[in-house]
Amino acid sequence: MAADFIQNITTQNYPFKNRHGNKGIMTKKSTPRLNTGADEQWNMIRAKAKKDRNIEAFPRAYRDDATPYAMSAFSPKVTDVCSGKNAKLTKSDNELNISKLILVGDVSVGKTSLVHKFCHDLFNRDYKATIGVDFEVERFDILDIPFTLQIWDTAGQERFRCIAASYYRGANVIVVVFDLSDLKSLESCKRWLDDAADGNNGTPYVFLVGTKRDSCSTDSFRRAETKAIETARELKAEYWAVSAKTGDNVQELFFRIASMAFDALLLREIDVRSNAPPPPIAPSIKLTRRKTPRQLALRLLRRTKCWKAL
Numbered sequence: 001m002a003a004d005f006i007q008n009i010t011t012q013n014y015p016f017k018n019r020h021g022n023k024g025i026m027t028k029k030s031t032p033r034l035n036t037g038a039d040e041q042w043n044m045i046r047a048k049a050k051k052d053r054n055i056e057a058f059p060r061a062y063r064d065d066a067t068p069y070a071m072s073a074f075s076p077k078v079t080d081v082c083s084g085k086n087a088k089l090t091k092s093d094n095e096l097n098i099s100k101l102i103l104v105g106d107v108s109v110g111k112t113s114l115v116h117k118f119c120h121d122l123f124n125r126d127y128k129a130t131i132g133v134d135f136e137v138e139r140f141d142i143l144d145i146p147f148t149l150q151i152w153d154t155a156g157q158e159r160f161r162c163i164a165a166s167y168y169r170g171a172n173v174i175v176v177v178f179d180l181s182d183l184k185s186l187e188s189c190k191r192w193l194d195d196a197a198d199g200n201n202g203t204p205y206v207f208l209v210g211t212k213r214d215s216c217s218t219d220s221f222r223r224a225e226t227k228a229i230e231t232a233r234e235l236k237a238e239y240w241a242v243s244a245k246t247g248d249n250v251q252e253l254f255f256r257i258a259s260m261a262f263d264a265l266l267l268r269e270i271d272v273r274s275n276a277p278p279p280p281i282a283p284s285i286k287l288t289r290r291k292t293p294r295q296l297a298l299r300l301l302r303r304t305k306c307w308k309a310l
């Protein structure tokens with residue numbers, strides 16, 4: 001029942017709770033609360049982005065040689081729309097730009113820590129397993145246009161795999177997470193991606209993210225990174241190395257993800273609009289002068305054919 005409710009919300013692209021207490025379903029960190037009112041959901045979408053969530057320039061990849069996405073700027077069509085040059089799609093049309101991101105990966109690789117570091121600037125050294133899925137909403141202003149990223153943090157434990165898999169549908173971005181200090185977790189990434197991509201009809205952006213950068217020595221990090229870049233090429237994914245403990249590259253990663261998802265979303269919208277038939281032209285209105293009482297009387301008489309009598 002709960003799963004149906006949330007999946008339904010997801011497919012409609014409406015988040016169902018805010019991040020100040022009402023957190024994800026069956027979550028380890030909070031009591032489930034699923035009956036959040038529509039008004040609250042709506043307010044959450046429309047809430048203003050924090051000051052440090054403004055994106056003006058397209059963020060760079062972590063390494064230019066470890067990404068299949070050669071994007072280094074917003075598409076010209078998108079910048080035209082955002083600067084108001086494209087009349088077909090104005091800023092006010094873009095109040096509800098929402099994309100869905102899912103995080104998958106082995107147990108304890110640091111998925112929840114990564115999300116928490118970005119959304120709340122918190123890091124917890126204690127491990128508490130995610131049960132099912134956890135959910136966050138982050139608001140951005142990209143090129144002055146509101147954009148919302150739904151972040152679905154799924155459980156790595158095998159026994160929750162089925163529950164987690166039911167949330168993969170409709171993802172615009174898939175983030176496959178592994179632990180840089182435990183390369184066994186890198187080996188499972190292909191399986192996680194296959195599972196996550198299975199329930200998706202579109203072509204989501206794929207990221208391969210190595211966590212716990214802080215707990216690697218220089219040598220072990222270099223070895224891990226070489227292997228990770230090979231895997232990223234196989235998976236056709238963009239590779240990043242981050243640390244939730246120190247915050248290294250965490251904001252950069254999410255800003256890059258948000259910008260790519262935003263660009264793709266607006267391009268799709270522009271395409272749909274430009275192929276739509278033009279709106280019907282409103283009938284032209286004839287402006288006439290107001291008649292004087294004498295003119296009105298004459299017109300009436302003429303109509304009743306009595307005017308000759310005048």
Ligand SMILES: Nc1nc2c(ncn2[C@@H]2O[C@H](COP(=O)(O)OP(=O)(O)OP(=O)(O)O)[C@@H](O)[C@H]2O)c(=O)[nH]1
Pocket residue numbers: 105106107108109110111112113114124125126127128129130131154155156157211212213214215242243244245246
């Ligand atoms: N040193 C260090 N430890 C980290 C980092 N990220 C996570 N951890 C630790 O790794 C453990 C697991 O982190 P989680 O974020 O709960 O892992 P998870 O992938 O969400 O695990 P599941 O919910 O079971 O799928 C915790 O003890 C964290 O404190 C990091 O960047 N550096």
